[in-house]
Amino acid sequence: MKKRLLTLLLALGMLAGIAGCSNTPDAAATPAPSQGAEASGTGDAENSGTGEIDTEATLVIPVTADVVSLNMLQNCLRDTGLTMLGSMYDPFFTLNEDGSLNYYICENMEISEDGTEYVMTLRDDVTWHDGEPLTAEDVIFTFNALANGDLNVGITGGLSLDGEPVEMTMVDEYTVKFVLPRPSNDYLSGLAIMYLIPKHIYENVEDMDTCEENMLGIGYGPYQLVEYSPGEKLVVERYEDYYKGPGNYKTIEYRVMQDTTAQEVALLNGEIDYFPVTDAQTLEKYKNDSNYNIHSFTEGRINYMQLNQNSPLFHDSDKAREAVCKALNIEEIVAGAYGSEELARPATGTVICAGEVYYNEDVPNYQQDLETAKQLVAETGLDQQPMRLIYNRDRNNMEETALIIQQQLRDVGIEVQITAMESSAFFESFFYADKGDWDIGLNGWSSSGRASYPSWYIKGSSYCLNTYTTDELNALWTAADTTTENPEEAYNEVSRLLQTYYTYVPISSTNKVIVTPANTHGWEDSPLGDLSDYSVLYQTK
Amino acid sequence: MNVRYLLKRTAQLIPVLFLVSVFSFFLVNIAPGDPINSYRTTEMTEEEYQALREEYGLNDPIPVQYLNWLGRILQGNWGTSIPNRQPVTALILGRLPATLGLMLSALVFSVAVSLILGGLAGVKQGTWVDKLISGFTYVGISIPSFWFGILLMLLFSLQLKLFPSSGMQTTGVNSFWDIVHHAILPILAISIGKIATYTRYIRANVISQMGEEYVVTAIAKGASAWRVVARHLMKNCMLPIITLVGMGMGDIVTGSFVIESVFGWPGLGTMSLNAILARDFPLMMGCTMLSCIVLISGNFIADIVCAQADPRIRLEGRTANE
Numbered sequence: 034m035k036k037r038l039l040t041l042l043l044a045l046g047m048l049a050g051i052a053g054c055s056n057t058p059d060a061a062a063t064p065a066p067s068q069g070a071e072a073s074g075t076g077d078a079e080n081s082g083t084g085e086i087d088t089e090a091t092l093v094i095p096v097t098a099d100v101v102s103l104n105m106l107q108n109c110l111r112d113t114g115l116t117m118l119g120s121m122y123d124p125f126f127t128l129n130e131d132g133s134l135n136y137y138i139c140e141n142m143e144i145s146e147d148g149t150e151y152v153m154t155l156r157d158d159v160t161w162h163d164g165e166p167l168t169a170e171d172v173i174f175t176f177n178a179l180a181n182g183d184l185n186v187g188i189t190g191g192l193s194l195d196g197e198p199v200e201m202t203m204v205d206e207y208t209v210k211f212v213l214p215r216p217s218n219d220y221l222s223g224l225a226i227m228y229l230i231p232k233h234i235y236e237n238v239e240d241m242d243t244c245e246e247n248m249l250g251i252g253y254g255p256y257q258l259v260e261y262s263p264g265e266k267l268v269v270e271r272y273e274d275y276y277k278g279p280g281n282y283k284t285i286e287y288r289v290m291q292d293t294t295a296q297e298v299a300l301l302n303g304e305i306d307y308f309p310v311t312d313a314q315t316l317e318k319y320k321n322d323s324n325y326n327i328h329s330f331t332e333g334r335i336n337y338m339q340l341n342q343n344s345p346l347f348h349d350s351d352k353a354r355e356a357v358c359k360a361l362n363i364e365e366i367v368a369g370a371y372g373s374e375e376l377a378r379p380a381t382g383t384v385i386c387a388g389e390v391y392y393n394e395d396v397p398n399y400q401q402d403l404e405t406a407k408q409l410v411a412e413t414g415l416d417q418q419p420m421r422l423i424y425n426r427d428r429n430n431m432e433e434t435a436l437i438i439q440q441q442l443r444d445v446g447i448e449v450q451i452t453a454m455e456s457s458a459f460f461e462s463f464f465y466a467d468k469g470d471w472d473i474g475l476n477g478w479s480s481s482g483r484a485s486y487p488s489w490y491i492k493g494s495s496y497c498l499n500t501y502t503t504d505e506l507n508a509l510w511t512a513a514d515t516t517t518e519n520p521e522e523a524y525n526e527v528s529r530l531l532q533t534y535y536t537y538v539p540i541s542s543t544n545k546v547i548v549t550p551a552n553t554h555g556w557e558d559s560p561l562g563d564l565s566d567y568s569v570l571y572q573t574k
Numbered sequence: 575m576n577v578r579y580l581l582k583r584t585a586q587l588i589p590v591l592f593l594v595s596v597f598s599f600f601l602v603n604i605a606p607g608d609p610i611n612s613y614r615t616t617e618m619t620e621e622e623y624q625a626l627r628e629e630y631g632l633n634d635p636i637p638v639q640y641l642n643w644l645g646r647i648l649q650g651n652w653g654t655s656i657p658n659r660q661p662v663t664a665l666i667l668g669r670l671p672a673t674l675g676l677m678l679s680a681l682v683f684s685v686a687v688s689l690i691l692g693g694l695a696g697v698k699q700g701t702w703v704d705k706l707i708s709g710f711t712y713v714g715i716s717i718p719s720f721w722f723g724i725l726l727m728l729l730f731s732l733q734l735k736l737f738p739s740s741g742m743q744t745t746g747v748n749s750f751w752d753i754v755h756h757a758i759l760p761i762l763a764i765s766i767g768k769i770a771t772y773t774r775y776i777r778a779n780v781i782s783q784m785g786e787e788y789v790v791t792a793i794a795k796g797a798s799a800w801r802v803v804a805r806h807l808m809k810n811c812m813l814p815i816i817t818l819v820g821m822g823m824g825d826i827v828t829g830s831f832v833i834e835s836v837f838g839w840p841g842l843g844t845m846s847l848n849a850i851l852a853r854d855f856p857l858m859m860g861c862t863m864l865s866c867i868v869l870i871s872g873n874f875i876a877d878i879v880c881a882q883a884d885p886r887i888r889l890e891g892r893t894a895n896e
Contacts, residue, residue: 091745098848101658243659260745263668265840268745286745290838298727298739457607457853 090572092282092553093305095290099264103250104241105228106179106186112479117267117287120280120567121162121252122228125153128221132390137566138167138229138253138276140207148216148517151224155207158276161231162250162257169203174232176201178241185242194220195511218513218520222390229253255280255568264289281555281571300325300548306572308548311429313372319548328556329375331388332545336431336477337380338438338538343469346420347536354535356409357473360445361438362401367541370433376546377430380539383528386479387542391521396528399538406445416446423462424475426453431475434540438473449473475540506530583877587870591863595647598862599640607853608632609656630656643859653856655849662860665845670827672742673834673841676757677826680764685815687765688772692811693803695773696780707773714770720832723763727836730759740838760837764830768822772815779811812883816876823872824865 098113105122108114125139134142141154159167178184180198193199197214204210213220230241231251238244250258255277256269267287271280288305290296297315300308310316310327319325338361340347340354347354363379371377378387382396410416422438424431432453439449452471454462463474509530513523531537549556555570610626627633631642646653652662695707731739737759738744744752780803783789792802827842834843842861849857 107659243654247659262743262840263665264844265672265742265838266745284745288741288838289840289844290740291835291844292838294724295727295740295836295838298724298732302732302735302739304739455607456851457611458605460611461606461608 085574086281087572087574088281089283090281091284091286092307092570092572093286093288094307095296095299095305096287097289097291097293099289100267102247103258103261103267104230104247105252106175106230106241107247109226109228118250118252119254120256120269120285121250121254121258123254125224125227128225128390130388130390130392134221142221144221148218149213151211151213151220152204153209153211153224155209156276157207159253160274160276161233161253162272163231163234164274165231165233167229167231167253168206169209170206171229171232172209173201173203174236175227175229178230178235184238185240216515216517218391218515218517256285259284275568277568280568282567285567300550303550306550306553310546310548311376313376316373316375316546324551325548326551326553326556327375328547328549330545330547332479332543333386333388334477334479334543335380335384335386335539336377336428336434336475336541336543338540339463339474339476340536340538341469341472341474342536344472345469346415346418346472348469350413351535352409353413353415356406356413356415356445357442357447358399358535358538359402359409360406360442360447361399361538362441363398363538363540366434366437366441369437370430371541371543375544377541377543380542382532382539383525384531384537384539385524385528391524393521393525396525399532403445410446416448419448419450420472421452421470422449422473422475423452423454423459423471425456425459425463427456427459428477430541434475438475477543503534506534583874587867587874590870591866594866595644595859595863596640598866599643599859600636602855602858602862603636603639605853609853609855611853643856647863652860655857656854657852658854658857662856665857666842666860666864669840669842669845672839673843674826675753676760676834676839676841677764677830679757680761680768681819681822681826683761684765684768684772685819688769688776688815689808691769692773692776693780693808695777696784696811697799697803699777699781699784704777707777711770711773711777714766715774717766719763719767719830720836722766723760723833723836726759726762742838742840757839760830760833760839763833763836772818775814775818776811779814780807783807783810809883813880816879816883820872820874820876821869823876824869826872827861827865827868 094116096113096117098111100114100117101107101111103118103121105114105118108118123137126134126136126142129135136142138156138159139153140156143152143154144150153172155167155169155172157166161167179186194214194217199214200212202210202212211220234246234249234251235241235244238246241247248261250261252258255272255275257272258267259270260266260268266289268284269286270284271282273279288299290299290305296305296308299305310319316327319327340357342348367377367379380398381394382398383393385392387394420442422435424435426432435451435453439451442449462471463476506527509523509527513520513527516523547556552573553570554573610623610630610632624633631639634642643653652666654661655665658665691707691710695704698704727739730736738756739759742753742756744756784807788806789802792806793799797805831843831847833839834841835847846858846861848854849861
């Protein structure tokens with residue numbers, strides 16, 4: 034009898050689960066249909082609906098973590114910060130793939146012929162959310178605050194090159210001139226990720242790290258702060274005096290939801306309007322659902338394999354490193370780990386992330402050469418002892434990548450032991466690898482809109498502890514940043530030299546893929562990713 | 575109430591708290607990971623990074639770090655959360671109401687339901703009612719609460735549209751009932767395990783008490799079974815529940831890490847989890863110590879309540895027969 038009861042209860046539970054999983058949104062929860070299909074979407078354009086923009090609508094975006102504060106300078110190096118505060122702050126401009134600029138609060142940028150003088154003209158109609166005008170004084174104030182270590186702003190940037198300061202002068206109320214100690218091809222991309230803080234709010238602050246002003250959230254973007262409930266949500270509303278005209282959504286809510294299953298349930302329930310997809314199976318499910326659109330953006334991210342220079346197996350052994358690099362079939366790894374080209378493509382051999390200026394997909398990556406790999410394995414004795422591979426278990430698709438690498442290395446006689454590590458422990462092991470207690474590490478880096486060389490290859494950087502780098506490589510990088518004649522080729526030279534060290538293997542170049550209800554639009558018009566311009570997003574009735 | 579006993583028990587809390595703080599601090603500090611990672615940028619030099627570690631005292635030996643921390647705590651300074659750049663006390667106090675509300679509601683609900691189910695199963699021992707309730711308790715004890723939470727979400731939120739799937743409040747709605755509406759599913763998910771455990775204890779106690787002379791006498795005098803259970807038996811059955819509740823008081827503060835995360839509940843549980851993931855030592859220690867204080871206090875209060883509930887128990891460890 035007891036067994037029957039248990040069976041009955043379990044069956045009811047399973048049925049409830051199955052029923053939930055197979056749910057299709059009902060009429061009440063089904064988002065209103067769209068009139069025009071998105072460029073990459075699959076939403077049913079033929080659905081009924083007025084097609085009018087709903088100016089009273091609320092856009093709800095889930096985030097997996099919270100912001101540190103409402104000061105963009107403390108958050109602009111984190112994906113969560115850029116997402117949650119992105120509607121409250123605007124950049125000066127964004128850089129397009131062809132090097133052209135897409136202006137926001139900056140109206141014009143003139144660069145001298147020798148590449149050392151940058152004259153930035155701001156729009157004269159930009160105001161802070163408290164109504165004060167945004168002027169060149171705010172730019173100078175922000176950059177000086179960044180340079181002043183005593184203020185503890187938390188980041189540095191755009192302030193010096195090779196240790197030499199960048200001089201700033203205020204030409205007039207809306208014009209600032211930057212004079213660089215040398216030309217820099219990367220300087221524009223550095224400016225593109227800079228944000229401002231209001232001088233009239235912060236001018237008397239002595240410690241910007243912990244000051245109360247950081248929670249005021251006075252920005253200058255299309256949306257202004259309404260409510261911030263730490264750990265729960267951030268709510269912003271349309272700023273009517275926005276210089277490009279008020280946004281379409283009345284309100285945007287960022288809801289902290291750490292669990293991805295809960296996020297998907299909330300999407301299906303009509304509670305949120307945005308869901309990131311990381312696996313091919315989920316992607317396929319939404320492709321076949323006309324209630325949703327799928328959008329894919331180049332993420333500007335390279336996931337790579339690092340060979341630890343401090344590992345006894347690889348230290349001073351070019352041949353051992355070469356053996357590993359030549360044993361890998363990168364196309365096969367990416368196909369197996371991601372299952373769809375919409376999620377990731379095999380990385381090319383360049384150190385520049387896809388979507389960036391100077392990115393060149395024609396730089397070849399390592400090619401599999403099993404015969405040479407086997408020969409080198411036998412020569413170096415790599416088949417005599419197991420190798421330890423570590424990866425960050427909190428990152429998507431890393432486990433699958435590790436398993437396929439393990440299999441491919443086994444094919445040339447190398448045994449690999451895989452260790453999954455929690456994020457904090459992984460980064461400590463990965464970047465502080467002086468013990469040499471791992472041999473292969475899987476990590477990723479994102480350019481965040483910046484064509485910068487991974488700083489863990491620059492000597493003296495806090496990240497450059499496990500990597501094999503040389504003065505020649507550093508000099509070549511500086512030359513590529515400085516030259517005005519064909520910088521793309523100079524960056525290719527950097528990539529080619531790095532390949533000869535057999536320490537860094539780019540594996541995948543990932544895309545950010547999101548699912549949105551079919552009646553939300555404008556995602557494709559938001560340049561450089563999905564959430565850099567909230568003013569172009571809208572919902573139809 | 576014996577005042578001397580109360581003072582003695584209170585004094586005993588001090589060494590317990592000290593030992594817990596020592597073990598927690600050392601465990602937290604030997605775990606791999608670096609809280610300064612939250613500050614580190616690609617442009618930071620190794621020198622700047624080391625200077626930050628120095629500023630937060632992370633380069634000192636662990637015993638020195640502990641003594642510094644203890645000194646600050648004794649002065650009422652719980653430190654500053656490294657990634658959040660905010661005082662630990664402010665962060666904890668900001669999240670405490672959400673967790674307390676959720677966990678106390680779940681506790682009250684669990685005790686109320688398990689009193690009914692446990693009493694029913696005990697009185698109806700061996701019948702289909704008892705078997706049904708016992709079956710439920712086996713499932714409740716075995717089922718992971720996060721999985722049950724997701725099931726609840728799929729059924730009541732996605733299918734039946736009765737409750738929101740996440741969050742604590744609807745934006746723009748400031749009503750108590752809106753919070754209750756959001757809290758029902760997490761409360762159910764948290765309660766399932768508690769109800770199952772408490773029910774089994776109460777059932778066992780009811781069965782054992784049913785054979786006692788005072789019960790037989792009451793029934794012989796014509797009292798109904800329910801009157802006997804409600805007026806005489808339940809009081810004695812509550813003792814193990816009071817002890818269990820006392821032992822579970824630590825949860826009241828840290829909440830349910832996973833359930834808060836699943837339902838997007840902005841409480842101390844999610845904050846503690848994030849503190850662990852970010853190796854935010856000051857916040858981790860703050861949450862641990864608060865949980866410890868509440869746990870010890872809970873046990874202390876449970877002892878007193880037990881003594882009040884059962885006069886045979888004397889707080890000094892003597893019984894009525896001595």
